[in-house]
Amino acid sequence: xxxxxxxxxxxxxxxxxxxxxxxxxxxxxxxxxxxxxxxxxxxxxxxxxxxxxxxxxxxxxxxxxxxxxxxxxxxxxxxxxxxxxxxxxxxxxxxxxxxxxxxxxxxxxxxxxxxxxxxxxxxxxxxxxxxxxxxxxxxxxxxxxxxxxxxxxxxxxxxxxxxxxxxxxxxxxxxxxxxxxxxxxxxxxxxxxxxxxxxxxxxxxxxxxxxxxxxxxxxxxxxxxxxxxxxxxxxxxxxxxxxxxxxxxxxxxxxxxxxxxxx
Amino acid sequence: xxxxxxxxxxxxxxxxxxxxxxxxxxxxxxxxxxxxxxxxxxxxxxxxxxxxxxxxxxxxxxxxxxxxxxxxxxxxxxxxxxxxxxxxxxxxxxxxxxxxxxxxxxxxxxxxxxxxxxxxxxxxxxxxxxxxxxxxxxxxxxxxxxxxxxxxxxxxxxxxxxxxxxxxxxxxxxxxxxxxxxxxxxxxxxxxxxxxxxxxxxxxxxxxxxxxxxxxxxxx
Numbered sequence: 001x002x003x004x005x006x007x008x009x010x011x012x013x014x015x016x017x018x019x020x021x022x023x024x025x026x027x028x029x030x031x032x033x034x035x036x037x038x039x040x041x042x043x044x045x046x047x048x049x050x051x052x053x054x055x056x057x058x059x060x061x062x063x064x065x066x067x068x069x070x071x072x073x074x075x076x077x078x079x080x081x082x083x084x085x086x087x088x089x090x091x092x093x094x095x096x097x098x099x100x101x102x103x104x105x106x107x108x109x110x111x112x113x114x115x116x117x118x119x120x121x122x123x124x125x126x127x128x129x130x131x132x133x134x135x136x137x138x139x140x141x142x143x144x145x146x147x148x149x150x151x152x153x154x155x156x157x158x159x160x161x162x163x164x165x166x167x168x169x170x171x172x173x174x175x176x177x178x179x180x181x182x183x184x185x186x187x188x189x190x191x192x193x194x195x196x197x198x199x200x201x202x203x204x205x206x207x208x209x210x211x212x213x214x215x216x217x218x219x220x221x222x223x224x225x226x227x228x229x230x231x232x233x234x235x236x237x238x239x240x241x242x243x244x245x246x247x248x249x250x251x252x253x254x255x256x257x258x259x260x261x262x263x
Numbered sequence: 264x265x266x267x268x269x270x271x272x273x274x275x276x277x278x279x280x281x282x283x284x285x286x287x288x289x290x291x292x293x294x295x296x297x298x299x300x301x302x303x304x305x306x307x308x309x310x311x312x313x314x315x316x317x318x319x320x321x322x323x324x325x326x327x328x329x330x331x332x333x334x335x336x337x338x339x340x341x342x343x344x345x346x347x348x349x350x351x352x353x354x355x356x357x358x359x360x361x362x363x364x365x366x367x368x369x370x371x372x373x374x375x376x377x378x379x380x381x382x383x384x385x386x387x388x389x390x391x392x393x394x395x396x397x398x399x400x401x402x403x404x405x406x407x408x409x410x411x412x413x414x415x416x417x418x419x420x421x422x423x424x425x426x427x428x429x430x431x432x433x434x435x436x437x438x439x440x441x442x443x444x445x446x447x448x449x450x451x452x453x454x455x456x457x458x459x460x461x462x463x464x465x466x467x468x469x470x471x472x473x474x475x476x477x478x479x480x481x482x483x
Contacts (some may be wrong), residue, residue: 068464090474138431153411155388157482165478170425173407173471175415180432 019236020245033226040219050214057211064122066213070220071073072115072140078108078152078224079171080178082150086171089164096232098164099172099239103117105151111143135184136192139177146174151193196256264352273362278333281366285326289369290376292318297379305343312441314436315376319394320401323430324423326365327405331413331476339353340413341480344473354469354476358406366398380446391446393454397437400460403468404429410475412483433460 015021020081020215048066055062080103089097118131119137150170185192205213240246277280296314306403334340373391377384408426415421436453442449 140437142428142431145424147408148423149425152424156415156421159482162478162482166475169411169471169474169478174428177428 004021004092006167017092017096019096019240021101022096023233023236026233026237029042030226030229030233033229037122037175037219037222039051040215044216044219048216053206055232058126061122061125064118068115068118068122069213070217071111071118073217074224075108075111075115075143076178077141077204077221078104078111078179079147079238080175080226081228082108082171083175084179086168086175089168090172095164095239097233098160099170100228101150101156101167102235103228105147105154107227109144109147109151111220111224112147114142116140116144131208134192135188136181139181139184142177143174143181146170146177181186231252264356267353267356268360272363272426273363273446275360278329281326281329282368283320285365286299286324286368286372289322290372290379292321293379293449295378297381310367310418312438312445313434315380316438316439317440319398319432319437320427320430322369323365323398323401323405324426326361327402327409328412328419328422328424330361330406330409335413335479340476344476344480350467350473354406355465358402358469358472362402366394366402366481367477368395370398386444389450393437393440393444393450394455395400396454396461397433397457399459400433400464403432403461403464404433406472407475410472410479412479414479433457436460439472 044066049063052063055061082101085097086103088094089101116137119140124130124131124211150167153170154163154167157166237246268358293315295316299464312326331340344350367381370391372388373394374384377390405426408422408429411425412422414420421444439453440450440457445451
């Protein structure tokens with residue numbers, strides 16, 4: 001019956017906003033993501049660094065792609081996630097949306113910096129210079145500054161509710177940059193090669209090269225899931241420290257494996 | 264809408280300092296560049312156009328801080344937020360008047376700047392066109408940052424950190440336009456991009472500014 005289905009969907013949506021429910025349900029997800037991330041990153045690294053064939057033009061230096069591409073993809077996805085969380089926070093005023101933004105920032109900043117750094121290192125032997133001003137490098141740099149700006153904004157506002165709304169607004173406004181990063185290689189003649197993975201075509205690389213890349217990308221995504229969820233859980237514990245359910249959590253299991261592992 | 268416009272214009276004309284000071288800053292800093300590097304004059308296209316636009320950006324940044332601050336301090340901003348019949352129009356009028364006193368004013372002074380920098384007089388009109396198309400985007404995007412940071416006591420640097428990433432595309436295409444114009448090539452493509460930024464921010468930025476103003480007002 002559509003009536004009760006819609007009602008239960010609405011209930012699920014509002015349940016998602018409950019920090020306690022979120023904390024309980026993500027307990028297994030964190031562990032699952034962590035294990036999958038560890039496995040995939042190890043497999044991907046070894047496969048990509050040791051077993052994938054060397055590129056006929058770039059030789060072995062192309063292997064930094066196995067770090068650069070996943071880092072860049074996940075950094076963009078994290079920003080998009082922050083934008084969505086910002087939208088949800090502004091429209092539905094969910095506290096959890098702000099928790100999500102706060103939790104995504106550190107990893108987002110790190111991965112963007114890693115993408116820029118690894119790209120620079122990759123560019124040195126291939127393009128001949130440490131840095132080139134093309135569409136994608138500039139817009140990724142813009143994304144880094146957006147991340148840093150949101151971080152600085154959060155540090156500057158003391159009141160929690162206003163901090164949440166301001167950060168949500170800037171996250172949302174900055175989302176226009178993401179299509180620019182993605183499509184910059186199509187819109188302009190740039191040094192950057194076009195996307196490795198598209199939804200409609202086979203990758204231009206042979207399977208021995210793009211399979212480890214796929215594994216690394218998925219591994220990075222799983223790691224992002226693990227990291228963001230862990231930080232969200234920690235932030236929830238901090239914010240809800242005065243509630244009964246948190247007190248019970250600590251009283252019942254003094255040396256709880258679930259709590260000490262994620263700190 | 265007329266009343267709003269009149270109010271904003273009167274208020275701006277009364278605080279002439281906030282209009283003339285940024286303009287003076289632009290003039291002086293261009294002078295500095297012209298003095299330091301005489302070789303940069305006379306159509307050294309990209310170097311010059313980049314500097315020109317960077318200085319325009321920085322000048323805009325200076326004038327943005329004052330956009331909402333006086334009304335914020337006096338409480339008139341809160342009144343506007345409560346009583347505005349059409350929020351979009353109210354904010355747009357404020358931004359429009361700011362653009363009149365910054366972007367448009369800078370555009371009108373381009374011949375003087377061109378003389379200072381040793382540009383040829385044929386390039387003045389193209390440069391003015393480029394600025395006419397590009398500076399509204401600066402006022403519009405800048406208003407979002409100005410609205411967010413008006414509540415901070417020492418918010419100037421955060422304003423720069425938030426706004427400059429949004430300004431970067433305008434900078435890139437603006438300086439591409441000017442370097443093409445100075446070299447005598449067609450600048451239609453970057454000009455169209457500038458037009459895209461200005462028109463899309465015209466549609467979207469006032470809403471974001473409105474939301475930011477509502478957040479800032481609660482920070483008092």
